[in-house]
Amino acid sequence: MNMTDQDGKGGGQAQGTIVFDLDGVLYLGNAPIAGAAEAIAILTAQGWQLLFATNNSSKTPRAVADVLYDRAGIVVDGDAVVTSGMAVASYLVDHGLRSAFVIGSPELRATLEEVSVSIIPHDQAPDAVVVGLDRSLTYAKIGHAARSIRRGAAFIATNLDPTIPTATGEDPGAGTIVAAVAKASGRAPVTCGKPHQPMLDLVSAKISSLPVGNSVWMVGDRPETDIAFAKHAGWRSVLTLSGITKATSAIPEHLIPDHVVRSIVELPDILKNDAEKRSAHEG
Numbered sequence: 001m002n003m004t005d006q007d008g009k010g011g012g013q014a015q016g017t018i019v020f021d022l023d024g025v026l027y028l029g030n031a032p033i034a035g036a037a038e039a040i041a042i043l044t045a046q047g048w049q050l051l052f053a054t055n056n057s058s059k060t061p062r063a064v065a066d067v068l069y070d071r072a073g074i075v076v077d078g079d080a081v082v083t084s085g086m087a088v089a090s091y092l093v094d095h096g097l098r099s100a101f102v103i104g105s106p107e108l109r110a111t112l113e114e115v116s117v118s119i120i121p122h123d124q125a126p127d128a129v130v131v132g133l134d135r136s137l138t139y140a141k142i143g144h145a146a147r148s149i150r151r152g153a154a155f156i157a158t159n160l161d162p163t164i165p166t167a168t169g170e171d172p173g174a175g176t177i178v179a180a181v182a183k184a185s186g187r188a189p190v191t192c193g194k195p196h197q198p199m200l201d202l203v204s205a206k207i208s209s210l211p212v213g214n215s216v217w218m219v220g221d222r223p224e225t226d227i228a229f230a231k232h233a234g235w236r237s238v239l240t241l242s243g244i245t246k247a248t249s250a251i252p253e254h255l256i257p258d259h260v261v262r263s264i265v266e267l268p269d270i271l272k273n274d275a276e277k278r279s280a281h282e283g
């Protein structure tokens with residue numbers, strides 16, 4: 001062990017990558033998780049590279065970085081952020097889907113336009129129907145999406161999270177809207193966000209561009225999204241009880257993480273102890 005590790009200010013020595021979910025981990029609704037910014041600073045000083053992966057498709061990466069600063073006082077580069085909207089954009093490009101009818105936010109439409117997907121209105125036939133969180137959802141939008149899918153358009157979902165946590169409870173998430181379109185069209189979507197392959201491809205590409213050790217951890221609050229993502233990727237995982245999951249008894253058996261913490265504040269010690277145990281095993 002070197003001295004710099006003991007005071008948590010070492011830096012330099014690459015430990016690996018930690019992929020963070022945001023909502024319920026670093027902030028909850030509009031409020032920070034107490035101590036999150038300090039924990040992030042300690043992990044950075046310990047030599048961890050940090051990435052931020054969110055199923056929220058209603059913000060650009062730069063806007064997500066701004067939210068992290070505004071809500072939690074955490075400074076990150078937009079390049080360290082991956083959103084489900086970006087995963088949809090790369091899926092459409094990879095599959096030659098050049099036009100889309102979008103149920104989603106203006107920012108999701110902008111993300112798709114950035115990769116030259118044409119956003120087409122409800123009176124035209126699209127290559128794809130993209131469904132994400134849309135706070136101005138209408139009956140007519142569901143109807144046009146379902147008709148287009150039945151006529152052969154690809155059905156693409158940003159994510160299937162049923163709800164989003166807020167300070168006053170849970171609001172409907174993208175998964176609720178996707179379920180309506182699935183019911184009306186009789187089809188199941190290709191899903192791009194966590195825990196699915198398009199998002200994993202994007203995050204993996206980021207990780208391989210970083211000068212890091214080989215250890216990758218995923219930290220999140222939703223077992224079926226975040227822990228499933230880690231297991232799909234072959235990464236180790238930490239579930240935090242600061243968000244949507246309130247007790248370990250609520251974790252499905254096939255989605256048990258490597259560690260459970262009450263909040264991200266415990267993470268630096270957990271990872272340090274884990275590394276020491278592993279090196280003791282190896283030694």
Ligand SMILES: [Mg+2]
Binds near residue numbers: 021022023221222243
């Ligand atoms: Mg979350």
